[in-house]
Amino acid sequence: DIQMTQSPSSLSASVGGRVTITCRASQDISNSLAWYQHKPGRAPKLLLYAASTLESGVSSKFSGSASGTDYTLIISSLQPEDFATYFCQQYYTSPYTFGQGTKLEIK
Amino acid sequence: EVQLVESGGGLVQPGRSLRLSCAASGFNLDDYAMHWLRQAPGKGLEWVSGISWNSGKIDYADSVRGRFTISRDNAKNSLYLDMNSLRPEDTAVYYCARAFPFLEYFQHWGPGTRVNISS
Numbered sequence A: 001d002i003q004m005t006q007s008p009s010s011l012s013a014s015v016g017g018r019v020t021i022t023c024r025a026s027q028d029i030s031n032s033l034a035w036y037q038h039k040p041g042r043a044p045k046l047l048l049y050a051a052s053t054l055e056s057g058v059s060s061k062f063s064g065s066a067s068g069t070d071y072t073l074i075i076s077s078l079q080p081e082d083f084a085t086y087f088c089q090q091y092y093t094s095p096y097t098f099g100q101g102t103k104l105e106i107k
Numbered sequence B: 001e002v003q004l005v006e007s008g009g010g011l012v013q014p015g016r017s018l019r020l021s022c023a024a025s026g027f028n029l030d031d032y033a034m035h036w037l038r039q040a041p042g043k044g045l046e047w048v049s050g051i052s053w054n055s056g057k058i059d060y061a062d063s064v065r066g067r068f069t070i071s072r073d074n075a076k077n078s079l080y081l082d083m084n085s086l087r088p089e090d091t092a093v094y095y096c097a098r099a100f101p102f103l104e105y106f107q108h109w110g111p112g113t114r115v116n117i118s119s
Helices: none
Strands: A004-007 A010-013 A019-025 A033-038 A045-049 A062-067 A070-075 A085-090 A102-106 B003-007 B010-012 B018-025 B034-039 B045-051 B058-060 B068-073 B078-083 B092-100 B103-109 B113-117
Touching (some): A010 A019, A033 A062, A045 A062, A070 A085, B003 B092, B034 B078, B034 B103, B045 B068, B045 B078, B045 B092, B058 B068
Parallel strands (some): A010 A102, B010 B113
Antiparallel strands (some): A033 A045, A033 A085, A062 A070, A085 A102, B003 B018, B034 B045, B034 B092, B045 B058, B092 B113
8 A cells, every 4th residue: 555654743833824744655656646624523625636736716825746755735824714634645546545634723 | 516415323333234325416426436435533534445436346445345335326316335344443434525537536525424333
């Protein structure tokens, strides 16, 4: 199975700030990576796919990039509604695997 | 508006069975592959099973293969997960999700249903 190592597991940031979350795949996944936002009790929300393509209707404050097997999610201009858990997912091959998640909290 | 709503969760003893359902609305279910995923307490998300639009391709995680069965009824706009021989480690919130066509990332999710396996 492809392992997705996500870091950090948690971080604190201020409203208006910018954060970076990283996922490293254990092998080449050819940019077959999605990022999701998850709030307690709610359905997870797709943010980006193909490593850097913004899902329709998602704010451009979310951006993604790739370098080899490293994938990065950047969230800028943080607002209170952005504080949630974020996780990555590889869809290159089954079983489709996820990072452990990053809990973003308000500083 | 795309909506997915899971149901059927609850408290079940180890070794027993449970059927989860997912009601889909706002789109033609038979145009999409569908999946079940879960998140155990304090753990990350785990993909459980997926089924193609016509049930021709079905796949399972090793952790549930042989115990869980995914199925769908496109006429009833419904997805199912039959879970047998349940174990405490199956305790989780279970989500159904709609995949993007031909690529298995999940465009839409339900809010989940909680399954608790305990004696």
